[in-house]
Amino acid sequence: MYTQKVIEHFTNPRNMGEMEDADAIGKVGNPTCGDLIWIYIKVKDDIITDITFKTFGCAAAIATSSMITELTKGKTLKEAYQITRNDVAENLEGLPPIKMHCSNLSADGLHKAIEEYLEKNGRTIDDLK
Amino acid sequence: MVDQINFNHSAGVPIDERVLQVMEPYFRQFYGNPSSVHSAGQQSAKAIENARVQVSRLIGAESKDRIIFTNGATEANNLALQGFAYRHRRKGNHIIISQMEHLSIINTAKFLSKQGFEYSQVKVDEYGVVDAQALQDAITDQTILISIQHGNNEVGTLQPIAEIAKIANDATIPLHVDAVASAGQVPIEVTDMGISMLSLSSNDIYGPKGVGALFVKRGISIQPILLGGGQEYGIRSGSENVAGIVGMGAAAEIAKQQLEKNATHLRRLRDSLIKGVLNKVDEAYLNGHPKNRLPNNANIRFAFVEGEAITLHLSFQGFLVATSSACTSKTLAPSHCLLSMGVSEAEAHGALQLTLGRENTLKQVDRFVEVLPPIIKKLRAMSPLSKEVPYDLYEDEEHDHEHGQEHD
Known part of the structure; x- marks a missing residue:
């Protein structure tokens, strides 16, 4: 049902944990x-220098x-904001169809974190364009 | 690869070696069709009659009662409800079931409600026990049938079936019992208990898959839902699955002989499992009745984590288990049993359904109790939820899942 890649990330998740000095948190x-899914980001000069997550699911x-x-990690806010749910699924070599809608939320979490970061700094998404 | 340890017997049971041996000749040597007059046919017919007696004995039926073999318990449940309802529709149009029933009962009742019938679903308490007063109150002058499960395969709760039968009998309404999960683990005496119909599954008693049976008490008439050559007293047409039926009969005989021994073994493992897990993991809760439960069932929910993730980690360690989490169901709908018992959808995600079997050992249970706590710990470390961030912070938020588990 799951690809090897999904199982590998599930078993050994990267960048897991709370980030105490996060610049923004996207909760979805x-x-x-x-x-x-909670996505924590650290941003410097519009580059995401660090990113972690906490997930129930x-x-x-x-x-x-x-x-x-x-x-x-290492991408600019603009580049990161363009990452889609499909990009995530493709990099995992696919997800079961039923999971595409419900569990494939991390891109939404990232977008929300970026929006929160911009808002905190008096900016909007349009500033990235 | 690690050895597989099956703690998921409610989903699949390895067939008993002795059953397999009894079945073997019926695939090639005794291949006759029981409807044939010739000797090969009659040999098969005789084997089926023998199986009927074996199944009758397991449930305390009398020789004049009928055991109708089907292709499984889902068919037996469909036949019981539809076959009875259609046959007796002139007497009334109301059927009573409970909230804890298997989907083959709930969805059949729903289907009948589109054919001019009505049904009530009797509520259950926090342990999943049918409320006797609510059952009493649900009876109307239109009620023709009551169908209540004996033991719940998911959460393990046993219904007070003798008390329920008394309510039905006092109201002269036939009672159908889904005994799929309880047969072979808990004594069943259909005659003494006053049960009119009862469904059984072969695989759940260590027989082959693809066979089931419906007991129908003498004097209770039902209508077929499969039409054809008139096999099985005209109630279930179709050439008989002779090897399967022979296997179910043999399995029933063994189950009857070993009932007490197996139940004692299973209770010992189950209690050790529940105690061990609850002692070692905090924020873990037993679902279902603490005492009146199936000897082989432990259903435990773990706060702040999701069951599919636990199940996969256990699988890597060789343990085959099931979860009540909606995330593993075909429709992503949560367990109707847990919801009926007042468990929230969020909490239901963390429920593990552990169903033991004859071949399990105390050593395996001890191993499970060692392996599980680090998995829960790992997943909790990953989860944003905790005592400080509980589920109910989220309860008012909307969610857009499509819940389509039961047929509309």
């Missing part, structure tokens, strides 16, 4: 649905969280 999902939720941190 709901425990009622079974998926809750199934293997797909954990693996997508882990994957987004790998895809994002």
Whole structure:
């Protein structure tokens, strides 16, 4: 049901844990649905220098969280904001169709974290364009 | 690869070696169709009659009662409800079931509600026990059938079936019992208990998959839902699965002989499992009735973590278990049993369903109790939820899951 890549990220998640001095946190999902993803980012000169996650959810939720941190680290806010749910799924060599909608939330979490960061600094998404 | 240890018997049971041996000749040597007049046919017919007696004995049925073999318990449940409802629709149009029933009962009741029938679902308490007063109150002058499960495969709760049968009998309404999970683990005496129909599954008693049976008490008439050559007293057409039926009969005989021995063994493992896990993991809770539960069932929910993740980690260590988490169901819908018992959707995600079997050992249980706590710890370290950030912070938020588990 899951690809080797999903299992690998689920078993050994990258960049897992709380970030105490995060510049912004993107919180998405709901425990009622079974998926809750928090993405913590550290930003310097519009570059995401560090990113971690905390996730309540199934293997797909954990693996997508882990994957987004790998895809994002070192990217500019603009580049990171362009990462999509599909990018995450593709880098995991696919997700079961039923999990594409519910558990593939990490890109949303990243976008929310970026939005929060910009808002805190009196900026908007349009500034990235 | 690590050895596999099956703690998921409610999903699949390895067939008993002795059963397999009894079945073997019926694939090639005794291949006759029981409907044939010739000797090969009659040999098969005789084997099926023998299996009927073996199954009757397991549940305390009498020789004049009927055991109708089906292709499984889902079919038996469909046949019981639909076959009875259609046959007796002139007497009334109301059926009573409970919130804890298997989906083959709930969805059949729903289907019947589109065919001019109505149904009530009796509520259960926090342990999943049917509320006797609510059952009493649900009876109307239109009620023709009550269908209540004996033991719940998911959370383990046993219903007070003798008390329920008394309510049904006092109201002269036939009672159907889904005994799929309880048969072979808990004594069943259909005659003494006053049960009119009862569903059984072969695989759940260590027989082959693809076979089940419906007991129908003498004097209770039902209508077929499969039409054809009139096999099985005209109630279930289709050439008989002779080897499967022979296997179910042999499995029933062994289950009857070993019932007390197996139940004692299973209770010992189950209690050790529950005690061990609850002692070692905090924020863990037993689902289902603490005492009146199936000897082989432990259902434990763990706060702040999700069951599919636990299940996969356990699988890497060789333990085969199931979870009540919606994330593993085909429709992403949460367990209707846990919700009926007042467990929230969020909490239901963390429930593990552990169903033991004859071949399990205390050593395996001890190993499980060692292996599980680090998994829960690892997943909790990953989870944003904790005592400080509990579920209910989120309860008012909307969520957009499509819940389509039961047929509309």
